[in-house]
Amino acid sequence: MIFKKRTFFGNEPERLPAEQPAELERRVAHSLAVSPGLDAVDLTVTCTGNTVVLGGTVATEAEIARAEEAARAIEGVADVINQIGLSKTGRG
Numbered sequence: 001m002i003f004k005k006r007t008f009f010g011n012e013p014e015r016l017p018a019e020q021p022a023e024l025e026r027r028v029a030h031s032l033a034v035s036p037g038l039d040a041v042d043l044t045v046t047c048t049g050n051t052v053v054l055g056g057t058v059a060t061e062a063e064i065a066r067a068e069e070a071a072r073a074i075e076g077v078a079d080v081i082n083q084i085g086l087s088k089t090g091r092g
Contacts, residue, residue: 021047028052028071035070038063043084045071050078057087 024047032040043056052071058064068082 021049024050024052024074024076027074028054028077031070031074032067035066038066038070040067042087043067050076051081052077052079053081053083055083057085059087059089061086 025045028047029040029043029045032038032043032045039058042058043054046053046055052074054067054071058067064082064084064086067084068080071077071080
């Protein structure tokens with residue numbers, strides 16, 4: 001998933017609360033993609049109601065914590081189930 005930098009200026013557009021799981025997934029995925037210190041290329045986001053399930057792999061335990069923190073910060077997320085694992089790449 002590729003997200004471009006904002007190209008508008010001025011006030012941010014009004015954002016309505018996510019009423020559909022797909023909208024909540026989109027918001028969480030975007031937050032993961034732009035979070036500093038987190039490589040979200042191999043992460044997945046699925047929602048059931050307002051519960052978010054994070055999956056995939058990252059390189060460090062710090063990234064696992066950052067991903068969960070970023071997901072919990074999104075308005076409308078009631079619970080986060082973190083199933084992110086550590087990748088074996090580069091671990092000798």
